Amino acid sequence: MDWKNLLDDCVDFSRRLVQTPSMPHEEAAIAALAVAEMRRLGFDEVWLDEVGNVNGRVHGQDRSLGAIVLNSHLDHVDPGDLDLWPVPPFAGEIVDGRLAGRGSADIKGPMAVQIYSMAALLGVGERPRRDVVFSGVVQEEIGGAGAVHWAENVDYPVGLIVLGEPSDNNIALGHRGIAQMWLTFHGRSAHASVPHKGENPNFALADFLQKLAAAKPSLSSHPLLGQTTVSPTIIEVDTHSPNVTPAWTRVLLDFRTASESGNSLQALVHQWAGDWPHAITNAWGAPPPPFADSDEMIYGYYTPPESEAVQKARAAITQGMGREPELMRYGFATDGRHFVPLNVPIIGYSPAEEEQAHIAGESISITKMEEALRGHVELLRQF
Numbered sequence: 001m002d003w004k005n006l007l008d009d010c011v012d013f014s015r016r017l018v019q020t021p022s023m024p025h026e027e028a029a030i031a032a033l034a035v036a037e038m039r040r041l042g043f044d045e046v047w048l049d050e051v052g053n054v055n056g057r058v059h060g061q062d063r064s065l066g067a068i069v070l071n072s073h074l075d076h077v078d079p080g081d082l083d084l085w086p087v088p089p090f091a092g093e094i095v096d097g098r099l100a101g102r103g104s105a106d107i108k109g110p111m112a113v114q115i116y117s118m119a120a121l122l123g124v125g126e127r128p129r130r131d132v133v134f135s136g137v138v139q140e141e142i143g144g145a146g147a148v149h150w151a152e153n154v155d156y157p158v159g160l161i162v163l164g165e166p167s168d169n170n171i172a173l174g175h176r177g178i179a180q181m182w183l184t185f186h187g188r189s190a191h192a193s194v195p196h197k198g199e200n201p202n203f204a205l206a207d208f209l210q211k212l213a214a215a216k217p218s219l220s221s222h223p224l225l226g227q228t229t230v231s232p233t234i235i236e237v238d239t240h241s242p243n244v245t246p247a248w249t250r251v252l253l254d255f256r257t258a259s260e261s262g263n264s265l266q267a268l269v270h271q272w273a274g275d276w277p278h279a280i281t282n283a284w285g286a287p288p289p290p291f292a293d294s295d296e297m298i299y300g301y302y303t304p305p306e307s308e309a310v311q312k313a314r315a316a317i318t319q320g321m322g323r324e325p326e327l328m329r330y331g332f333a334t335d336g337r338h339f340v341p342l343n344v345p346i347i348g349y350s351p352a353e354e355e356q357a358h359i360a361g362e363s364i365s366i367t368k369m370e371e372a373l374r375g376h377v378e379l380l381r382q383f
Contacts, residue, residue: 001124001377007370010116011099013037014369015092017108018101024142027052027074034074034115034136041119043134051149054136058118058128065130066159066344068383070114070376071147071335073140073164076103077358084360098363105352109364110164110372111136113351117376128380130159140335147335151342160309160383163348165334166357169321169372171314172348174302175330176225176256177337180283183208183269184250185276192243201249204276205235209251211272222258225302225329229256252283256333258299265298301336301346309345312383317349320378321371325349332357349375 022030031054038046038056045057054074060067079089079102087093089102099109118132133156137146163172185205190198209232219228231254237246255265266280303310305327318324331354336346351372352364 001120003370003374006116006120006123006373007366010112010369010373011094011366013116014099014104014109014112014364015094017112018092018099018104019090021090022074022076022103023078024075024139027138030074031136031138034111038115038134041115042122043118049149049153051146052138053146053150054134056115056118056134058122058132060128060130060132062130066157067131067133068128068380069133069135069158069161070118071161071163071339072107072111072114072134072136073146073335074136074138075141076106076108077141080360086361089360089362094366095363097367098365099369100361100363102362105166105356105362105364106358107140107164107166107350107352109369110166110350110352113369113372113376114162114164117373117380120373120377121380126381129383131156132380137335144335144338147338151338154342158342158344160313161336161339161342161344161346162313162379163334163336163346164350165330165332165336165348166352166354167328167330167348167350168353169349169351169368169375170326170328171310171317172328172330173305173310174225174258174346175300175333175336176222176228176258177298177300178333179255179257179262179265179298181253181255181266181269182250182281182283183253183273183278184248184281185273185278186248187246187277189239189247190245192245195245198245200245201276202237202246204273204278205249205251207274207276208272211274215268215272220257220259222299224305225258225299226331228258228260230254255298258297258302260298261296262294262298264295299337300330300333301340303345303347307345310347313347313349313379316378316382317375319382320375322374325375330354349379 185201187201
């Protein structure tokens, strides 16, 4: 296999992807680019679905086996302050062996590696062991509507899902789940000049936040996916008048966990809130939160390291890269959480580094892209 030409073509495609801005709800142009590239490369099937997700399939030697799905997303986050970028975010420049630009690491460089690993086999007249489907979904950065649609409508058997989210060419076995809730303290408003005539819930919130800070080190932990964390993010009151004490104040609590249930998290919040009148509501609006009245553990996705899928994938990727990838976890959430109901193994494998995601000056190593191409090709051959 001509790895140099393959890498050159892959990097060229990555640059064109970076040069095509694709904010959420604005993915049509990059979808068209991906469709054209997969058709040019000779994919057996290429199609768009109803919500704008891009799909490309290469037929395998044994089509009775569940497909490998190489999952990516088409959108990226806003570049932010352009003055903070050492190179323009959509120029697609290569600097010191790295492709720079918004989305280069999260997730256009990895997306190109996924597509070109499939094309690599076609280019030498080979077929993967089983069908391989590239799935580029929309709106990952704002909740995952594209991934949800794909998971609810997939009409072919799936044997393995590989996420293109940054893993530094290691294998990510999962990440913590997310639960967001509003905690509201109720009081009684009054003129700020006579605070004794009211009941100011801001004092209850202040006391709660102190208890929350003290409790953080003792929160439960998953052996691989890590410790439960909670971040108070948004604080709101019912009034915008500076001379009125509020009737209520509320804080949004962002929990990340793989070792707590909905019921246990709510019990902790009630404990920290104490006797002051308060209520917990779903931060995501209707319908009721996924964690309501549930004793099931909240997690994003988790594929045990001892599972057959992980062992087979790791062996194939090791052979391709010439080194054994570490088994690790993501620190952030991915669309993998939307694929859990399919009951198929999910792993993350990508040349991008996690610390590059969403930063000004985002970039990806071309050397690591080549290593990932080799790992992906063997994965498609052997899994």
